[in-house]
Amino acid sequence: MRLTEKQQQMLDGEYGRGTQRSIEMLIRVGEVFDAADMVPVRSSHLVIPEMSLFFNNEAAEWGREITRPLMEDVKRFAVPSTTNALMLDLEKADALRIPRSFVKEMKQTFDESKAEYEGRGAIPNYSCTPFFDFFYRRGDHLGGAESVQILFNNSFNGARVNRETGATALAVAVTGVTPRYGLHLKENRYGQVLIEIDRELTGEKLNDADYNAIGYYVGRVAVDRIPVFRGLPRDMDETDCKYLCVPLAVSAGIGLIHVEGVTPEADSLEMAFGGRKPKDRFVIGKKELKSSYERLNTAKGEKMDYVALGCPHCSLNELREIAALLEGKTVNPNVVLLVATSTIKYKLGQQMGIVETIESSGGVVVSGMCPGSTIFGRYGKELGVRTVATNSAKNAHYIGAHSGGCVGTHFGSMRQCIEAALTGRWRS
Amino acid sequence: MREIVINCRCASGGRAEGEAIISTDMIAFGGTPVLKTGVVEEPNHCLKGKSIADKILIYPTGKGSTNDPYSCYFLKRYGNAPRAIINQVANPTTVVAAILSEIPMVYGCDCDPLVEITTGDWVEVNADEGVIKVHKKHSTNNNER
Numbered sequence: 001m002r003l004t005e006k007q008q009q010m011l012d013g014e015y016g017r018g019t020q021r022s023i024e025m026l027i028r029v030g031e032v033f034d035a036a037d038m039v040p041v042r043s044s045h046l047v048i049p050e051m052s053l054f055f056n057n058e059a060a061e062w063g064r065e066i067t068r069p070l071m072e073d074v075k076r077f078a079v080p081s082t083t084n085a086l087m088l089d090l091e092k093a094d095a096l097r098i099p100r101s102f103v104k105e106m107k108q109t110f111d112e113s114k115a116e117y118e119g120r121g122a123i124p125n126y127s128c129t130p131f132f133d134f135f136y137r138r139g140d141h142l143g144g145a146e147s148v149q150i151l152f153n154n155s156f157n158g159a160r161v162n163r164e165t166g167a168t169a170l171a172v173a174v175t176g177v178t179p180r181y182g183l184h185l186k187e188n189r190y191g192q193v194l195i196e197i198d199r200e201l202t203g204e205k206l207n208d209a210d211y212n213a214i215g216y217y218v219g220r221v222a223v224d225r226i227p228v229f230r231g232l233p234r235d236m237d238e239t240d241c242k243y244l245c246v247p248l249a250v251s252a253g254i255g256l257i258h259v260e261g262v263t264p265e266a267d268s269l270e271m272a273f274g275g276r277k278p279k280d281r282f283v284i285g286k287k288e289l290k291s292s293y294e295r296l297n298t299a300k301g302e303k304m305d306y307v308a309l310g311c312p313h314c315s316l317n318e319l320r321e322i323a324a325l326l327e328g329k330t331v332n333p334n335v336v337l338l339v340a341t342s343t344i345k346y347k348l349g350q351q352m353g354i355v356e357t358i359e360s361s362g363g364v365v366v367s368g369m370c371p372g373s374t375i376f377g378r379y380g381k382e383l384g385v386r387t388v389a390t391n392s393a394k395n396a397h398y399i400g401a402h403s404g405g406c407v408g409t410h411f412g413s414m415r416q417c418i419e420a421a422l423t424g425r426w427r428s
Numbered sequence: 429m430r431e432i433v434i435n436c437r438c439a440s441g442g443r444a445e446g447e448a449i450i451s452t453d454m455i456a457f458g459g460t461p462v463l464k465t466g467v468v469e470e471p472n473h474c475l476k477g478k479s480i481a482d483k484i485l486i487y488p489t490g491k492g493s494t495n496d497p498y499s500c501y502f503l504k505r506y507g508n509a510p511r512a513i514i515n516q517v518a519n520p521t522t523v524v525a526a527i528l529s530e531i532p533m534v535y536g537c538d539c540d541p542l543v544e545i546t547t548g549d550w551v552e553v554n555a556d557e558g559v560i561k562v563h564k565k566h567s568t569n570n571n572e573r
Contacts, residue, residue, distance in 0.1 A: 025524065025527055025528075028439070028440070028523070028527055029520060029523055029524060029527075032437070032439050032518050032520075032523050032535070033518075033520070047494075047495070049495070049498050053495060053498065054498075059502065062498075062501060062502055062505050063498055065501070065505075066497070066498065066501055066528050145494045145495075146494070147493075147494065162520070163494055163520065163521075164494060164520070165494045165495070165496065165497050165520070165521050165524045165525075166494060166495055166497070166498065167497050167498075167524055167528055168520075168524055182520075253491070253519075401459075
């Protein structure tokens, strides 16, 4: 691989051991995928394993055995680096009915790791939706893990980012470069399969759960091929965009979608496919939508322990809508209503009185916490959680998969979820 | 004993030898084997009930989340990692997993490793040189080289 003088110096160890290890790993990955050179990036997005993935101390330490060598001798990250959602909002643990024993173990880990990463300049947004706060334009090269930001930045902003691992995202933050392969190259960004949305679906307005159900179905049929959507409303808002693209990474390895007339690389079908013919074509109608709903509704009965909103993290508009639906009402005492957003939107929500409105009705707004797969999926059984209701296909899927089917899910729109939180009963 | 030499490309350096185990299904380190035992528990997986610990693991390509390198490293820390990985096609998450866990990994073979190698064969992987040596457990008379 062609290296610049500075990259060669990194490899020779002139910038310290962490930088050397980081660029070595990136070069090795680049060589496997025939990258000609490294591309400088505007930013990286970090998933910190001991704060985002693993509750127990042994796993946290093993995660650090991977990350710490990459940061050795590194004083500052080379590019602005945002941070992913954390497993828990420690301030809200009691309200979420998380046992104190769990919290105690985590607090020390969080304190140490926040100092390590924020001390090197990491941005404490702690969110899977950095794209709501940090804008990248068409053609910008980015680093970073977390399928949510990868899909949104690639698809709706036209920025270029590969499906990186947590470890390479860190190496990119340390070095400021990533190997030029995959979605960094225009020739790999053209659509491969055509997804036609049947008019029977778009006759009425699609809600948040419908967009999730469409994305979830398409992930299953497109597998790892870039889908191009035709027939979706051109006035999709940022919430619709988020819920359409996110479930695609669940069933497969898709990092980019095109929507005709909506996404920047798809003014027309011809542009989206680069003049080539689609390799496959699927029509999505009521039947396909129904199959997603059936797969994601695994819980029996009407009851639930938690209602989880904000996977991926709520936009400001979603927070306002939730507050409006809850105002003057009271959440059923048998249910914990969890509303998750970034640390940035949480502060804004506090200033605007939205957090207070939601919490005075009995809901819990969490700051910088993932409302799903880790806490309910990986640790749901230990925490005694049986059923979670959510408006997110990604969340419902991972809660089922990570808990080995021990935690059941109700899946429906945000309005349905709020209604269930108020009445204590799920109505499909 | 019949011996086959396969040329391949290196994804993660090092040398290892051991008994081959073939999977025709894709593998995610987080999800396919149980990390604490190394035994495959993924429903409907072709290796279900078998251990991948200390084997030369041969499969088409990796699948799974971008957190897979951590799962691989945990498998290693529990003492249940494969000794080497041979893939038809390299997936970025598997490459990073192998590098960080210091497991030799090769791909891009000059023949199909899923056809040429059989479960139970003794396999030497020299990832640094890009060479695999297969000592066939059962000699077959046809397609001798």
